[in-house]
Amino acid sequence: GAVVSQHPSRVICKSGTSVKIECRSLDFQATTMFWYRQFPKQSLMLMATSNEGSKATYEQGVEKDKFLINHASLTLSTLTVTSAHPEDSSFYICSARDVGEGGELFFGEGSRLTVL
Amino acid sequence: SQKIEQNSEALNIQEGKTATLTCNYTNYSPAYLQWYRQDPGRGPVFLLLIRENEKEKRKERLKVTFDTTLKQSLFHITASQPADSATYLCALERDGQNFVFGPGTRLSVLP
Numbered sequence: 001g002a003v004v005s006q007h008p009s010r011v012i013c014k015s016g017t018s019v020k021i022e023c024r025s026l027d028f029q030a031t032t033m034f035w036y037r038q039f040p041k042q043s044l045m046l047m048a049t050s051n052e053g054s055k056a057t058y059e060q061g062v063e064k065d066k067f068l069i070n071h072a073s074l075t076l077s078t079l080t081v082t083s084a085h086p087e088d089s090s091f092y093i094c095s096a097r098d099v100g101e102g103g104e105l106f107f108g109e110g111s112r113l114t115v116l
Numbered sequence: 117s118q119k120i121e122q123n124s125e126a127l128n129i130q131e132g133k134t135a136t137l138t139c140n141y142t143n144y145s146p147a148y149l150q151w152y153r154q155d156p157g158r159g160p161v162f163l164l165l166i167r168e169n170e171k172e173k174r175k176e177r178l179k180v181t182f183d184t185t186l187k188q189s190l191f192h193i194t195a196s197q198p199a200d201s202a203t204y205l206c207a208l209e210r211d212g213q214n215f216v217f218g219p220g221t222r223l224s225v226l227p
Contacts, residue, residue: 006159034214043205043219044160093159104150105207105215107159 002028002098006108013084014116020080021111023094029074030096034105035067038091050077084115118143120218122206128224129196137191137221139206146208149182149189150215154203163204164191196225 003026013019023033031052036044048069049057056069066088068080077096081088091112095105123138139149148167152160166173166182166189173180179192193200203222207215 004159032213036217044217046214046216049214091157095159104162104165105152105160107152107161110157110159112157 002026002096002106004030004094004096004106004108006094006111008111009109010112010114012114012116015085016083018080018082019084019113020078021092021094021113023077023079023096023108025075025096025098025106028096028098030077030098031074033071033077033094033096035069035077035079036093036095038093038110040091044093047079052077081113084113086115089113089115118216120144120206120208120216122204122218122221124221125219126222126224128226131196131198131225131227133196135193135196135200135223135225137204137206137223139189139191139218141187141208141218144187144208144210144216146210147212148209149180150207150209151178151180151189151191152205152207152217154205154220156203160205193223198225198227201225 005024007022033050035047038044047062050069050071052071058064071077093110095107119142121140150165151163154160164180166180177194181190201224203220205220206218
């Protein structure tokens with residue numbers, strides 16, 4: 001199956017700083033990528049749909065100025081958590097669809113963000 | 117309101133038995149439904165996809181059913197093994213593009 005790489009896998013930052021997480025599709029082109037957030041023992045919550053070359057579509061309740069998404073190429077989407085606070089600490093996961101594979105989502109390994 | 121429920125937060129079964137996990141949804145009309153496996157600290161891994169016009173799908177020891185009248189999908193693992201222990205998530209297609217995930221069921225297969 002297709003491979004999605006996410007980096008960094010873990011990041012610790014101070015409150016008030018910004019953190020960028022990268023999501024790359026390694027062996028296919030992804031016009032659409034998805035960003036999820038997952039709290040311990042809870043399911044994935046869709047934050048936004050990232051579209052190559054256009055603005056991301058955010059889910060209700062997700063602050064687009066706080067969670068900046070850029071999908072500048074067919075293989076890379078980035079999520080920047082701006083002015084991070086401890087409540088932003090979470091597991092962030094990206095995914096992409098390879099339309100040739102029948103619609104399944106390929107997920108990255110996730111990025112654990114800890115804001116001190 | 118829209119809702120996705122999975123039968124239980126945790127399920128313990130004995131090795132060799134069949135595990136049955138349930139996914140029920142309300143106020144969705146998915147064209148297809150998927151099941152994923154997630155291990156702690158990892159991203160989910162795709163297992164099976166079933167379309168609305170399919171009643172059943174199989175892959176090795178896995179079987180999925182999809183009843184659009186009951187708004188329910190069942191996920192079966194036959195001859196379960198301790199290595200099958202993980203959290204299993206159902207995901208509904210939404211708007212033809214993205215997916216909404218259920219809360220997951222944490223399966224433990226006891227040796």
